Amino acid sequence: MFQAQDRSLVVISTDVANILVSYRQLSDSSQESAGVLIGERRGVHIVIKTLTEPSRWDIRSRFMVDRVSKHHQKAVDNAFKKSNGEWHYLGEWHTHPEDEPKPSMTDYSSWHKNLKSSDPLILIIAGRTGFWVGKKINEQIEVLQSI
Numbered sequence: 001m002f003q004a005q006d007r008s009l010v011v012i013s014t015d016v017a018n019i020l021v022s023y024r025q026l027s028d029s030s031q032e033s034a035g036v037l038i039g040e041r042r043g044v045h046i047v048i049k050t051l052t053e054p055s056r057w058d059i060r061s062r063f064m065v066d067r068v069s070k071h072h073q074k075a076v077d078n079a080f081k082k083s084n085g086e087w088h089y090l091g092e093w094h095t096h097p098e099d100e101p102k103p104s105m106t107d108y109s110s111w112h113k114n115l116k117s118s119d120p121l122i123l124i125i126a127g128r129t130g131f132w133v134g135k136k137i138n139e140q141i142e143v144l145q146s147i
């Protein structure tokens with residue numbers, strides 16, 4: 001569970017956390033992975049219920065991930081339908097080959113360029129030993145504290 005300065009919470013379900021852990025870049029040759037986050041908005045709080053995983057159509061490399069595959073959008077649409085409109089696109093995740101991950105300049109510029117939403121979006125980077133979790137509200141990105 002993660003908290004913003006305004007005390008709003010981001011809850012990551014156990015299933016989602018386990019999947020993120022399974023994609024950790026533990027060896028030097030393992031690739032960077034990425035996908036989108038899906039779940040519920042409960043007032044100011046956000047519950048991440050599921051995520052999309054890389055498909056073989058995604059371009060994967062160790063330091064760059066291009067989210068080219070349409071299966072991510074399809075998964076968001078299906079989750080929305082199956083949940084009667086409760087589950088939404090909530091943001092993105094990717095992995096880094098470092099223990100305690102920090103966003104790169106490329107991450108910040110791509111988030112600012114590609115993520116347009118009037119609702120807050122969640123950004124997760126899964127490192128080897130820890131997660132970095134941020135929340136983007138308009139052009140501001142706040143780092144959330146693990147609680």
Ligand SMILES: [Zn+2]
Pocket residue numbers: 094095096103104107125
């Ligand atoms: Zn990154």
